[in-house]
Amino acid sequence: MARALRLGGPPNKLEARMAEMKAGNRDISRPVQVAMEAFLSGWRLTGWSEPVIG
Numbered sequence: 001m002a003r004a005l006r007l008g009g010p011p012n013k014l015e016a017r018m019a020e021m022k023a024g025n026r027d028i029s030r031p032v033q034v035a036m037e038a039f040l041s042g043w044r045l046t047g048w049s050e051p052v053i054g
C-alpha cells in the first residue's frame with residue numbers, strides 16, 4: 001500500500017507508518033485520503049496488476 005501511495009522512507013518505517021494509520025494512531029493525510037477514495041472507486045495506476053492470491 002505504501003508503495004502504491006508513493007510514500008517515502010525505508011520499508012520498515014513505511015510498514016510502521018501504515019500500521020499506525022490503520023490503528024488510528026496517526027492522522028491520515030488528505031492526499032492519502034484522496035488516493036484511497038480513488039482506489040476504492042476502482043481507479044488503478046497505469047501498469048497495475050492485481051496480486052495473485054493462493
